[in-house]
Amino acid sequence: MRLQRRVAIVTGGSSGIGRGIALELAREGAAVAVADIRETPKVGRYYETEPRRPTVEEIQGAGGRGIFLQGDIACEDFVQQLVARTVEEFGALDILVNNAGVHVPGTSQTLAVADWDRVLSINLRALFLTTRAAVPHLKQSSHGRIIHISSVNHRGGGAGPVYAPTKAAVVNLARDTAVELGPLGITVNAVCPGFIETANQDYLTPEQIEEGRQRTLLPRFGTPRDIARACVFLASDDGSWITGSALVVDGGWMATV
Numbered sequence: 001m002r003l004q005r006r007v008a009i010v011t012g013g014s015s016g017i018g019r020g021i022a023l024e025l026a027r028e029g030a031a032v033a034v035a036d037i038r039e040t041p042k043v044g045r046y047y048e049t050e051p052r053r054p055t056v057e058e059i060q061g062a063g064g065r066g067i068f069l070q071g072d073i074a075c076e077d078f079v080q081q082l083v084a085r086t087v088e089e090f091g092a093l094d095i096l097v098n099n100a101g102v103h104v105p106g107t108s109q110t111l112a113v114a115d116w117d118r119v120l121s122i123n124l125r126a127l128f129l130t131t132r133a134a135v136p137h138l139k140q141s142s143h144g145r146i147i148h149i150s151s152v153n154h155r156g157g158g159a160g161p162v163y164a165p166t167k168a169a170v171v172n173l174a175r176d177t178a179v180e181l182g183p184l185g186i187t188v189n190a191v192c193p194g195f196i197e198t199a200n201q202d203y204l205t206p207e208q209i210e211e212g213r214q215r216t217l218l219p220r221f222g223t224p225r226d227i228a229r230a231c232v233f234l235a236s237d238d239g240s241w242i243t244g245s246a247l248v249v250d251g252g253w254m255a256t257v
């Protein structure tokens with residue numbers, strides 16, 4: 001086990017990629033606080049179509065340690081409680097995974113301004129809030145790690161007027177915080193997934209899914225576990241000298257651009 005005695009927070013850890021990350025971190029020995037607006041995993045129409053046990057139940061069922069904290073990650077009070085409760089429960093904080101993110105389809109003409117603001121606050125502002133609250137504890141760890149989940153959409157357009165800009169900003173937020181926290185020994189990186197099979201894909205049409213298939217060089221789409229293993233790597237001792245980087249995990253999506 002590569003993360004024994006480490007304590008992690010995973011935002012958006014009830015479903016999809018975040019659930020995969022929480023399960024893998026726990027499997028590697030970490031105690032995991034799962035933060036989400038809902039406890040029950042989302043059920044999708046294309047992927048993750050079967051109801052599943054809540055993440056923390058799954059972790060505990062496998063003999064691991066976990067707690068669930070329900071709230072909106074874009075809310076500063078919730079973020080403060082999340083960090084405080086995690087440290088109270090497990091005695092420390094070593095790993096922060098900022099995974100929660102939303103995509104609202106639309107164009108410059110159709111996306112409501114309120115939706116633009118909401119996506120910005122969940123996909124970007126919340127990462128600042130969690131980082132701000134976590135750093136005083138991460139400073140005390142000799143394995144301090146911050147991992148932001150960005151996207152292949154951090155480069156190039158095509159994912160709408162708010163999603164793509166937030167994912168680009170997340171990569172640069174990781175770089176900026178890496179500059180700030182490097183002297184403290186805390187690493188900060190972004191992971192950029194390609195097409196991952198989660199309920200988040202429900203907004204796509206079958207034709208758009210087929211386009212995604214054609215852009216993915218490897219013969220399958222990604223799974224939450226593919227992203228989770230990259231996070232385990234960055235969180236483990238093997239990732240201790242990697243900071244300020246954006247690790248693309250995309251089955252080859254970006255190889256041709």
Ligand SMILES: NC(=O)c1ccc[n+]([C@@H]2O[C@H](COP(=O)([O-])OP(=O)(O)OC[C@H]3O[C@@H](n4cnc5c(N)ncnc54)[C@H](O)[C@@H]3O)[C@@H](O)[C@H]2O)c1
Pocket residue numbers: 011012013014015016017018035036037038042071072073074099100101102103122149150151152192193194195196197198199200201
């Ligand atoms: N699925 C993909 O192909 C893909 C590709 C690139 C990047 N991503 C990114 O990966 C992350 C996870 O995506 P996913 O596909 O697993 O999505 P998902 O919708 O399956 O899961 C997201 C989870 O985040 C939670 N969440 C949403 N808003 C929240 C909030 N305000 N506070 C707390 N929790 C909240 C949801 O309840 C859900 O459990 C997102 O940041 C997404 O942008 C996904």
